[in-house]
Amino acid sequence: MSEKFDVIVIGGGPGGYVAAIRAAQLGLKTACVDATLGKDGKAAPGGTCLNVGCIPSKALLDSSKHYHHVEHEFAEHGIAVKGASIDVPAMIKRKDGVVKKLTGGVTQLLKANKVAFFHGKGTLGADRAVSVAPVDGGDPVELSADNVILASGSVPIEIPNVEVDGEHIVDNVGALEFSEVPKRFGVIGAGVIGLELGSVWNRLGAQVTLLEALPDFLPLVDADVAKQALREFKKQKLDIRLGAKVLGASVNRKKKQVTVTVDIDGEEGEMTFDRLLVCCGRRPHTEGLLGEGCGVDLDDRGRIAVDGQSRTTAEGVWAIGDCVRGPMLAHKASEEGVAVAELIAGKPAEIHFDTVPWVVYTDPEIAWVGRTERQLDEDGIEYRTGSFPLAANGRALASGQGTGLVKIIADAESDAILGVHIFGANASELIAECVVAMEF
Ligand code: FAD
Ligand code: AMP
Numbered sequence: 001m002s003e004k005f006d007v008i009v010i011g012g013g014p015g016g017y018v019a020a021i022r023a024a025q026l027g028l029k030t031a032c033v034d035a036t037l038g039k040d041g042k043a044a045p046g047g048t049c050l051n052v053g054c055i056p057s058k059a060l061l062d063s064s065k066h067y068h069h070v071e072h073e074f075a076e077h078g079i080a081v082k083g084a085s086i087d088v089p090a091m092i093k094r095k096d097g098v099v100k101k102l103t104g105g106v107t108q109l110l111k112a113n114k115v116a117f118f119h120g121k122g123t124l125g126a127d128r129a130v131s132v133a134p135v136d137g138g139d140p141v142e143l144s145a146d147n148v149i150l151a152s153g154s155v156p157i158e159i160p161n162v163e164v165d166g167e168h169i170v171d172n173v174g175a176l177e178f179s180e181v182p183k184r185f186g187v188i189g190a191g192v193i194g195l196e197l198g199s200v201w202n203r204l205g206a207q208v209t210l211l212e213a214l215p216d217f218l219p220l221v222d223a224d225v226a227k228q229a230l231r232e233f234k235k236q237k238l239d240i241r242l243g244a245k246v247l248g249a250s251v252n253r254k255k256k257q258v259t260v261t262v263d264i265d266g267e268e269g270e271m272t273f274d275r276l277l278v279c280c281g282r283r284p285h286t287e288g289l290l291g292e293g294c295g296v297d298l299d300d301r302g303r304i305a306v307d308g309q310s311r312t313t314a315e316g317v318w319a320i321g322d323c324v325r326g327p328m329l330a331h332k333a334s335e336e337g338v339a340v341a342e343l344i345a346g347k348p349a350e351i352h353f354d355t356v357p358w359v360v361y362t363d364p365e366i367a368w369v370g371r372t373e374r375q376l377d378e379d380g381i382e383y384r385t386g387s388f389p390l391a392a393n394g395r396a397l398a399s400g401q402g403t404g405l406v407k408i409i410a411d412a413e414s415d416a417i418l419g420v421h422i423f424g425a426n427a428s429e430l431i432a433e434c435v436v437a438m439e440f
Pocket of ligand 2: 159188189190191192193194211212213214244245246247279280281282
């Protein structure tokens with residue numbers, strides 16, 4: 001016999017746990033299934049974001065920023081600090097504490113909202129049956145529901161001839177766990193994750209080289225912002241090589257180093273690092289999720305196919321977050337989670353993908369919402385732009401943060417804001433106001 005629910009959510013990340021809590025708040029009998037095991041050996045709902053993504057990376061970005069300020073910026077303010085040092089294990093311990101607090105908080109929230117939590121791997125079968133293989137072994141638990149929400153998230157994309165061993169060659173998980181600062185740190189992929197984690201170890205003294213296959217830097221970002229950001233990051237001594245496609249990597253265990261074969265503008269060469277981070281993008285995590293007869297189709301890019309309201313091809317089965325189309329961002333996953341829970345409860349819900357903000361937590365930060373000039377040109381939309389350099393902003397100069405700009409793009413006729421692009425201190429906070437401006 002299977003236990004029956006109104007809603008079962010598979011995946012306990014920012015999409016899944018938020019959907020489960022909202023569904024329960026709307027009076028639906030709800031279960032949440034998540035397989036993540038925390039460093040303490042206990043269930044750790046919160047997904048990639050809380051365990052090995054947004055939150056731990058932001059914790060390390062913050063710690064490394066403090067260190068960098070002491071080392072390089074305090075003197076300008078007349079503050080002399082002698083003998084500053086970095087204790088990497090202490091920094092990692094603080095990060096682990098933040099993660100534990102938050103995953104523990106999610107466990108409490110699920111409980112407080114009367115969501116039944118199952119710590120195991122869920123597989124969807126026919127007619128919304130869900131079989132859960134418990135993480136600690138034991139017999140599978142059989143569940144079923146009127147509605148199932150798939151929120152299985154994403155995993156790093158692997159590249160040929162580069163095998164992640166968790167020690168010399170790492171993905172985001174390993175790059176959040178180093179016990180010392182690597183001298184030479186190689187990063188494959190100069191996207192959001194590469195820039196953020198590269199910045200952490202660069203600020204702590206590593207020589208960081210980012211190898212990016214594409215000829216353009218941050219192609220999704222506004223061209224003026226990307227140009228200034230590239231210049232600034234190079235000034236920070238991030239060695240960013242564009243048009244550099246990594247073909248393979250081999251580990252020399254004796255020498256504790258990794259040699260990378262890379263094609264830079266058609267010429268093949270080798271580079272050697274102490275540690276190598278692979279962050280070439282992420283792909284939907286669907287392994288073991290879709291069982292026999294579940295009726296859920298994937299799209300041509302391996303994502304769970306959904307309509308504009310997150311319905312999959314199977315009746316009563318929905319999918320949200322990183323495992324479906326749209327930006328792989330935590331707040332986008334959460335928005336979809338709330339919307340789906342409300343749709344299931346018979347309420348109206350709609351998501352405006354045009355106003356989902358993006359942030360790159362470098363220093364300065366890059367944040368934007370809406371479209372770039374390039375996208376508007378492609379769409380044939382007439383627009384006007386206005387931009388202002390932070391070098392002429394009093395508040396920015398007073399706090400020593402005069403690098404960057406704010407650019408607003410508006411419809412040529414109606415003046416409706418079509419995009420806002422910021423490169424500057426606190427861009428992540430400023431962009432929220434721009435989201436509100438666009439929404440209203
Ligand atoms: P996930 O958070 O991936 O959660 C899915 C959960 O489902 C996981 O716990 C997984 O174990 C579980 N699961 C999967 N399949 C099953 C199954 N069959 N049974 C049971 N459980 C299952 N986004 C931002 O918005 N801001 C940031 O600053 C940011 N920084 C990031 C930094 C890094 C290093 C990384 C890697 C990502 C970052 N992201 C950031 C992206 C963000 O983490 C994701 O967009 C977000 O976690 C997606 O949420 P989700 O709920 O869809 O999936
Ligand atoms: P993101 O999608 O923001 O996480 O960025 C990942 C980046 O990795 C993209 O800009 C890709 O172009 C880049 N990338 C993917 N494969 C390779 C490779 N083999 N060598 C160098 N860069 C790569």
